[in-house]
Amino acid sequence: MKQFKFAVWLVLLFTSFYNYAQQAPTTKTKVKITGKVLEKTTKQPLEYATVSVMLPNETKVITGGITNPKGEFEVAVDPGTYDIKIEFISFKATEFKQKSIQDNTNLGVVNLSEDAAQLNEVVVRAEKSTVEIKLDKKVYNVGQDMIVKGGTVSDVLENVPSVSVDVEGNVSLRGNENVRIFIDGRPSNALNMAEALRQIPADAIDKVEVITNPSARYDAEGGAGILNIVLKKGKNLGFNGSFILSTGIPETYGASANLNYKTEKLNFFTSTGYDYRTSEGSGMTNATNLNSGNIIGYTNEDKETERLRKGISTKTGVEWTLAPNTYWTNAISYRNNNGTNSDLVNYDSYDENNVFTSTRYRLSNADDSGKDLEFTSNFLKNFNDKGHKLTIDFSYSKDKDANNAIITDETIGSGEPAKFDTTFNNQKQNQFQSQLDYVLPFDNGSQFEAGYKGNFNKLNNEYSVSTDDEGNPIDGFLSNTLEYNELINSFYTQYGFKVTKFSFLFGLRWEDTKIDINLLDTQNFNTKKYNNFFPSAFVNYEISDESSVSLSYSKRLSRPRGRFLNPATDFSSNINLFRGNPDLDPSFTDKYDVGYLKRWEKVTFSTSMYYENTKDVFSFVRSETGEYVGNSPVILSSPINLAKEQQFGFEFTLNYTPFKIWKINSSFNLSDTKTTGDYSFTNTQGDIITTNLNNETFSWFSRVNSRLSLPYKIDWQLSGMYFGPRNTAQGKVLGNYVINTAFSKDILKDKATIALNVSDLFNSRRMKNETNLESVTSYSEFQWRKRQINLSFTYRLNMKKTDRDKNAPKNGNGGEEGGGDFPG
Template identity: 35%
Template sequence: MSSKFKLFLLIPVVLFFTTYRALAQDSSTLIKGTIVEKTNGQPIAFATVMIGDRSTEKPISGTTSLDDGSFSVETKSTNFFISISFIGFKTKTYEQPEAVNGTIDLGVVVLEEDAAQLEEVVVEGERSQTEFKLDKRVFNVGKDLSSTGASALDVLNNVPSVNVNIEGQISLRGSQGVQVLINGKPSIIASEEGNTLGTITADMIDRVEVITNPSAKYDAEGTAGIINIVIKKEEREGLNGSVSVNTGAPENNSVGISINRRTEKLNLFSQIGVGFRDLPNDIETRNQDLINNTTILTIGEQFRNENYYNFVLGADYYLSPDDVITLSGNFALELEDQPSTTNFTALDENQDISSQWVRSEATEATNPKFQYELQYKKDFDGDEDHSLLFSALGNFFGKDQSSEFLDTTISGQDNDATQRTRTDFKEAVFTFKLDYTLPISEKWNLETGTQYVMNDVSNDFEVNDLVDGVFVNDPGLTNIFEFDQKVLGFYGTGAYEGKKWGIKGGLRLEQTDLNTLLATTDESNDQNYTNLFPSAHTSYKFSERISLQAGYSRRIYRPRLWDLNPFFNIRNNFNIRQGNPELMPEFTDSYEVTSIFLIGKTSMNLGVYHRYTTDVIERVSFFENNVNTVRPINIGTNRSTGIEFNTKYSPAKWLTFNGDFNYSRFTRNGLFEDTSFDFEADRWTAKLMAKLKLPADIDFEATGNYRSRYQTVQGEISELAFLDLGMRKKLFKGRAVLNLSVRDAFASRINENEILQEEFSIYSRRLRGTFVAFGFSYGFGKGEAMEFTGQRRRF
């Protein structure tokens, strides 16, 4: 075990026990009473009793009422008020009644129904809301039904400007190279290596921030922009929790329990969950040699079956009302089984069958994941806008995988063969971040900070062929690839925001040190570069209903591990993906102007944008002996200009429409190995969501998606259209929920890609099919009904 990994495991243990030192307790005041309804005198269970600080009006303690309406709670504060509330009832407030022998007895507390609040909860409480900030757009997830029980990838696919393809690749305004953050920080959960955004489900997401032109405060990584997934933070006092059970087809079953306990000083949170999911994938390819007129046809079915286990434990400790330390840890384990069967057919120059064979795969993998975070936040003088935030985040992801491939001849040429592969993958990522925000006045604001990210990866890959009954190592496909990247960044921003006009400018400096090594062959590639990344944003508010935003930023896309690793996947040895260790980063200058209109019951967002990218990374097919090898290459420049339109309209209280349209025109200029890649093309996407409120407290939602056909550097990507459906029934005043969701209802989300060159043509088709999910969830204490979230609290 390496010293780095030992350190990785030791740090959270030491920090965790340090956090839980016993502290002396001061004298306290006991507050008690019984809460009942005014109309019938019945007790109210699970009503909220909050103790708040009279000077700051912030919560300092609290509890919930029991089944008989009774409650008791203690506080050490000497200057407080008491607030008692429940959904659908008017809140009752007491200004610190006099204590008798250390006890405040409120007796019977009568709450009166609030008809206006009930209407607001039913009609407005579950709508997703959109907010526009100076440098970003914020989409509150709400209760989007087609996302109920779905993963974060499905939620993102319902966010305007964002698209997630069938392989889980995320694009923003049609461009990949998006940086995905969890709670504003990088995470293995959101990385391509982890590929585990599916462990985050809709119910645990508070909001999604789409930042198409990030300010200098954020990492310069991500040419298309940043998507920040903000996880819900449990702030409710007392004991909160939820239990959920879910099932689906293809098989997708899970059980989860989430518990949160908060006192005046300490907030403990934990979750445990287990599940199993089956992810089928139908593939079809056709590789045609146009010189010799020979063809390889491939039809297959691949599966990724996963058993997963997850445990989260953490605590917030409040040193004072303005100082909080958070320490959290997460352990997850995935056990993968990836069976696949691929049928191959070889056609000769007359397009007659010359041979047929079947390639079967048996793959097993064990994927452990660890994550811990230490965070300290201080609000100066009780002002959240004047703050200091330090965080240390550690991630480890491992994969111990073994595969066996068996080729069995059906007819014609003898293609019998057996191969074994072994993968030992380890990645450790450490992120240290310090941010300081200083409001100079109500209108002026300064931000500064630094970040240091260390990424250390080792991928040990081995291929063995069965020769005369003995497995023999293939040295041409066996090696250890080591990836070591360090990025140090500093930033400063200044902002002015008045009633009508605002402006924000900033500058970020990043220094990158990248080293890769093919250990067996001793081939290394070192890159060291320093870059400046300016940003500028402005906004003007013409009225309460019309606003205008404009922004500029410079971005970078650094090649990932799998972009650089030259060793490839041999699952289908006629269609291979391979990395390029000589790949360089690409840079983008991004400009945009966006307008926001509120007209009656309709909100609209209309924007235009332009991006200029250099050293564009394109995935290019190299064809030889009917084998298609796809490798990333830096090729020239790309200019993209587009228009984007989003709207939301509610013609009635029971009906809401959300629409999204994006069109872009792009120009590619590039030359590689005497081949020109110059061309012009366009693409567009559209999305329409309809939400209906039906009788019997049933909600229904339908979301239609469309993506046009568009041209690539070597071919075309076909159009696609698909429909997601959702339905929900609330029980027990919303404490329990039954939900049903259908994603890709007509199995029409088919990805087709065709490459047509002078010497070869390649056609590929992928289909995952329809997914149906059904779930029941129940919230106890002050918890809400929710789906099992895999990782509830921290990442």
């Protein structure tokens, strides 16, 4: 009933806006100056070109604006005669002297050409805001963020609005972990996404696009939305680039180069780096063991971890300008990483009277390695300069990962010899993707889009746990081989148009899915077939040039992947186990969003109210296996499908520039989530256990980022995040906070920058949990990475110190997954 009322409310709101649009007066006291700015050679639109309007023969700007992603601009002025100047960094400006503007005037297409004299200079310009708020997404520009220098993609995401990263590296959007990660507009299907994001250096990232309610243009997968990580690609003419060296505590070293050489026809680019990174973590669990409600003992668990990662990563390619409006880009990405993991767990056991009985330690030493190779090809044909284009993408990737560990388990002083277990995990993945997008704009401002995408993925994961006695697997509960084959074909179409101040975008996507999930050791074969339609609808009302309100709806799904599916059991602790569930079904989400955007001279404010209704939602549960190690029950954590989850929330983002030298970005998110469902399982003793997981929780998190320019060309950045407490069906997650800070200074005539940053300044980033089960209650803390200090040196060769390369031609590899922009 609540969903019906909500839907009726949305329909009424849509209808009232539409009726108001038909009746809205169109007479205005001011007139508009419009036009479009293109790069002369490539005929590509120049986003963020500056339009300045002045009185004749005066230098004071009375009004102005910037171009949108299509290169278009619109400036409102009183009727009169003006000087109009259009300019862009490292391009020759174009001026219209004493232009008479008596009514709406279109200046047509303005072609800007690069200024060769400026290209050899290093000029420091005012930076664009770190966070941009656009109609259908938020864009976080990484280029000038000192906090993440020398870090990884995980560090970048920790500073992105609406995004949170827990201490284990798991990414969530608006508190929901069912988020889809894209790299350069293509989905990443890494088995361990948290680990994969730690292998990409932050210095290779240009921007992160946050899409909370994607249209039909995008994959339907990702119930929470999509995060698109865009890698750097240089585009300036000639040879230019940047070199970065970094070091840190705990022991960390890095070196990377972002280079490109561009002629009129060819652009060669590479982003290559080497990383040597260590991270230290710790954890503890204090558990009270119960039997029929009576205390039978206590177990205190302390954990120390140390991880080492080293390897090289590169993305190298060439963009070929076949014709003034036709581009073909080919690139090869390669990553080769290896490292070690050391987990030491100490258990102190006590009897029911809290009298010490024994100490046991469990040491896991693991070696891991990974190789990823990907080839991508993109063809872009612009039929004209109005957005009519065809994009074709192909990609093929091969991934290999291996992890072997020796686990030593010994009870101190017991007289019994130490026990040795060996774990083996080997996974191989091949993936092929093809995509076609076509965009056809019309003269009346409307736009039609259509496309196809095919995703074909094959994975084999072998995992086993053996003893030192005979070398045989312990049992099928811990060892298995997963064979995963995925075939997804999808088609989409969408149409956008404008009616006075209203913009509309309606789309429909169809996806056909076939997935084979086979457990070869246990001869368990499972095929899942389904096809579904995914509609989307967006309405935007432009209240004024500075404010707008938007409504949106989309249907999404979340396919279980990675650690959710993988039956490999984390065996570093033999009383707290984790394993994936290969029998998970996809979950489906209906997403509704109402947003408001307001811009003032120094402030940009954005807020949204959202509602999400998910069926068969994924949820992690802790189950009692029925086994014991001493007096300690063995607990297994695993994901399951629950009946339903309903989330209602608010989100606020505020960008404030009190002074030219000081910028503040802040965001706040709060939500109420209601989950309903029961879970039944059979433990190893054959007992059927049923748990009611009905739960309602309120959660919130907040983020503030401040950047201040100090004297002597020193910049200071400070960021803080707080994650509020929340209840779970089996306990509670306590609140935690983290403070990061950084300083940077330009040297060598502004050709180089030194930056010092400290992540988790107060060493406070700890996940804290309270768990209440029938056989055990516990309190636990875990810190994946302790405080990290990094020092970096950046040298720019024939490059300007701008936050990103704004004059880059937009090809299919560089931004959104599909074609055109939301109309208007």
